[in-house]
Amino acid sequence: MNNPIQNVMEKIKTWARTNSPWAIHFNSGSCNGCDIEILATLTPRYDVERFGIKLQGSPRHADVLICTGPVTLQARDRLVRIYEQMPEPKFVVAVGSCSISGGVFDGCYNVVGDISEVIPVNVYVPGCPPRPEAIIYGIEQLLKTLQP
Amino acid sequence: MPRQKSERFIVPIGPQHPALKEPGHFEFTVEGEVVTNATARLGFVHRGMEKGAESRTWTQDLYLMERVCGICSHVHSMAFVLGVEKLANVQAPPRAQAIRELVAELERIHSHILWLGVAAHEGGFDTLFMFSWRDRETVMDLLETISGNRVNYSANVLGGVKVDINERQKDELLRGMDFLEERTRHYLKVVTEDDTFLGRTRNIGVMTFEEATRLGAIGPTGRASGLLRDVRMDSPYAGYPDFPIQIVTAKAGDLEARFVVRIKELFESYRLVREIVEKIPSGDLTTKIPRRIPEGETVSRVEAPRGELFYYIKSNGTDRPERVKVRTPSLCNCASVLTTAIGHKLADMPMILAGIDPCFSCNDRMVVLNGPAGQSLWDWEKLRQYGIEYYKK
Numbered sequence: 001m002n003n004p005i006q007n008v009m010e011k012i013k014t015w016a017r018t019n020s021p022w023a024i025h026f027n028s029g030s031c032n033g034c035d036i037e038i039l040a041t042l043t044p045r046y047d048v049e050r051f052g053i054k055l056q057g058s059p060r061h062a063d064v065l066i067c068t069g070p071v072t073l074q075a076r077d078r079l080v081r082i083y084e085q086m087p088e089p090k091f092v093v094a095v096g097s098c099s100i101s102g103g104v105f106d107g108c109y110n111v112v113g114d115i116s117e118v119i120p121v122n123v124y125v126p127g128c129p130p131r132p133e134a135i136i137y138g139i140e141q142l143l144k145t146l147q148p
Numbered sequence: 149m150p151r152q153k154s155e156r157f158i159v160p161i162g163p164q165h166p167a168l169k170e171p172g173h174f175e176f177t178v179e180g181e182v183v184t185n186a187t188a189r190l191g192f193v194h195r196g197m198e199k200g201a202e203s204r205t206w207t208q209d210l211y212l213m214e215r216v217c218g219i220c221s222h223v224h225s226m227a228f229v230l231g232v233e234k235l236a237n238v239q240a241p242p243r244a245q246a247i248r249e250l251v252a253e254l255e256r257i258h259s260h261i262l263w264l265g266v267a268a269h270e271g272g273f274d275t276l277f278m279f280s281w282r283d284r285e286t287v288m289d290l291l292e293t294i295s296g297n298r299v300n301y302s303a304n305v306l307g308g309v310k311v312d313i314n315e316r317q318k319d320e321l322l323r324g325m326d327f328l329e330e331r332t333r334h335y336l337k338v339v340t341e342d343d344t345f346l347g348r349t350r351n352i353g354v355m356t357f358e359e360a361t362r363l364g365a366i367g368p369t370g371r372a373s374g375l376l377r378d379v380r381m382d383s384p385y386a387g388y389p390d391f392p393i394q395i396v397t398a399k400a401g402d403l404e405a406r407f408v409v410r411i412k413e414l415f416e417s418y419r420l421v422r423e424i425v426e427k428i429p430s431g432d433l434t435t436k437i438p439r440r441i442p443e444g445e446t447v448s449r450v451e452a453p454r455g456e457l458f459y460y461i462k463s464n465g466t467d468r469p470e471r472v473k474v475r476t477p478s479l480c481n482c483a484s485v486l487t488t489a490i491g492h493k494l495a496d497m498p499m500i501l502a503g504i505d506p507c508f509s510c511n512d513r514m515v516v517l518n519g520p521a522g523q524s525l526w527d528w529e530k531l532r533q534y535g536i537e538y539y540k541k
């Protein structure tokens with residue numbers, strides 16, 4: 001990438017990405033515990049929007065995929081599809097013990113396993129469920145790695 | 149001009165969709181704006197927990213069952229321990245029972261406020277969503293001071309509880325209840341007086357008493373249609389014989405009634421929490437329980453925030469259960485959504501869906517299959533390939 005214009009463009013893109021990542025949330029079999037904590041990060045006490053993080057509906061607009069729960073047989077294809085629908089570059093944050101190892105659900109017959117068995121994961125946030133602060137910290141860690 | 153042929157569309161919603169935080173797939177058939185048919189396909193979060201429970205010990209199952217659902221985790225573990233205690237013929241001490249009830253009511257508070265926020269959000273009233281969730285943090289803090297975790301408190305153990313409350317926590321509880329009561333009074337005013345909001349709730353999604361009986365609606369959804377059904381009253385468990393509740397019902401059966409019933413139940417929970425804090429019996433927290441549960445089968449029912457929760461437990465005398473069957477309230481109420489949906493505008497769907505406070509992770513331990521599938525069938529690979537090609541351009 002020697003073209004100076006391209007260089008500048010890349011810099012602008014990175015700047016935009018790290019200052020306002022848009023996230024999408026998918027539950028592939030979680031118990032809801034993690035999901036309500038993710039929702040709680042949007043609400044006034046934690047308020048992730050102050051970091052420019054926005055949760056929204058369509059995978060086509062998202063930079064970050066926030067996954068919760070182990071992957072069930074039924075949700076696996078959906079998860080892969082949502083991941084494929086996201087534009088490049090894309091990042092995955094796995095929230096909760098389940099998404100790291102299968103958690104308590106490990107070994108249940110309908111559970112494929114953790115998220116990383118299906119799609120690549122960038123950041124793991126441990127906890128059952130992790131506190132909202134931990135989730136925010138996890139996303140912030142991801143953003144830090146994107147900084148040039 | 150020739151009369152326009154009425155056009156029927158099928159609008160698929162989900163499984164990943166912005167309205168609900170959990171995967172569920174709905175198909176609404178619409179004619180113009182009006183919904184004429186609705187079907188649901190659940191099962192995306194089916195994990196096979198009942199089967200999994202059979203290969204874990206009784207104690208391990210306690211933690212597994214708590215994670216059937218994160219929103220109402222305590223009632224799940226409570227239904228499970230009450231059932232196992234019945235099988236083992238053990239009675240938890242009175243203080244433990246009271247603490248179980250206390251945590252259950254706190255959980256109900258958190259769940260109802262959560263619902264209030266989510267339902268308001270579906271109605272496009274985000275201010276109420278933000279406010280109610282801010283206030284919900286109060287009860288989350290209380291749960292955290294008592295149990296050490298915000299969700300999945302694991303307050304229960306077989307034969308008792310593992311958390312206790314001291315004087316300082318009692319003070320905090322009372323203060324929290326005062327604050328929440330004042331806020332809740334405000335919310336009651338908002339949902340019954342705000343014109344814009346009433347436009348979306350009054351006379352929408354009406355379910356009459358007869359219909360509610362026929363469809364077997366339970367919990368606040370049924371109570372909003374005048375059904376007198378509450379396990380806490382019908383067959384009191386844990387601490388409820390000592391600290392009874394008063395049942396809250398409404399007549400109208402529309403969305404507004406569901407809001408009002410839930411909010412009034414909050415007041416009831418505040419009163420109960422205060423009463424328990426003041427009169428909590430002293431004594432032990434646990435009793436001994438054998439590692440191998442005697443042979444037998446039992447049914448245990450508790451009232452979850454969303455309605456009756458039912459557990460069937462069978463033991464074969466070993467340290468593992470032979471069968472655990474769970475039936476959750478959302479499943480019973482699902483039929484009511486699909487019926488009340490018909491005849492309403494598509495725009496009202498999220499509200500009606502949210503009206504029963506659906507909780508799919510509870511539900512999806514079983515698989516419900518859709519009727520006849522769509523006409524033009526594409527297999528998954530083809531669709532995915534199409535999607536990739538389409539967006540490459």
Ligand code: SF4
Nearest residue numbers: 030031033096097098
């Ligand atoms: S990590 Fe815990 S809270 Fe999160 S989905 Fe798994 S069981 Fe639920």
